[in-house]
Amino acid sequence: MASSPQLSALLGMMQLTDSALPTGAFSHSLGFETYLTSEQIIDEETFSTWLEMFASQQLTFTDALAIRLVYAAKTFDDIVDLDELITAQALPTQIRHGGITMGKRLLFLGAESYPSEWISTYAEKVSEGEMYAHQALVWAILARELGVEEDDAVAAHVYATLISLTQNAVRGIPLGQNAGQRVIRGAQEWVEQAVKASAELGYNDLGAISPGLEIAQMRHEHQRARLFMS
Template identity: 55%
Template sequence: MPRQVREASTKMGLRLLEIGAEVFPSAELELYRDLVTTGRAAGHQPLAFAVVARSLGVPLQEALAAYLFATATSLTQNAVRAIPLGQNAGQRVLRKAHDDVAAAVERVAHLTPDDFGAVIPGLEISQMRHERQRARMFMS
């Protein structure tokens, strides 16, 4: 992953752990937050989300669906501002995303550990190029 994406993910992960520990205190969250703050775990945002969900007893499929839909929502919000897409079109995109999220959750159920870490090289190359541009619309 490009440096910019890694750093953003760990900052968001730590913030999520801080909020989670305050709102939903648990021994699991405290332990993981301690590992992150002492540098023994990176604390990337998806992992922090998983620890929060697990500590709350959220079933895996529900946690995956919530995470994926939150990601779709975030990307749609960016598109509404950047394209501009428009609020109504953004809502239509999110409605359509429900079916895609359900399909993705189903697909994840059939993945193996060998699939962990699969990436889209073109996206990562674009992210690395973005990191070095003189002017950017959004900073990660």
């Protein structure tokens, strides 16, 4: 018996946001390692504080908003412009390159498993060096083509990112596995907040995040030793 469109969308979303998907997310701290080095992050409580801030700032004003802008796009030219803008607004070099690297992996994995006109065009333009491939944009196009609801697409990406970062913190701080699960449970509230907050934002809000977070991400580039690529 054929599956329903809703079930197909759910299964596709589960595959493409699974922490086991080989995008390289396991090698990125997205800045928390800087706080780890300065001993501002030392345990479950301090990591949770940072993660909540990251969710309410960078994930809400960049990734979550970008996903919504993809859902609002009328033509692929809108994606071209958005791809350039979201790449340019990522000031820390490691964050910009990390987002592109993970985005390319998701793009080509997604294009193979769930081909569509927009995702194929995106992959072609990235291969030709005409576009960059930000992970949130790639996911949004895939989710939109799969029939995933907009709020669900935002929630899935934000939640998957927080889970990935928590798994990296379990290794890097280190935290125990039970502590990691407590953080992830608490993060569900931050996901809901990101979904609600991003729905109130517009194009001009893209990238309006805390300078302190970006400075920490820039400082990571110059650390003498590090476990993560960003």
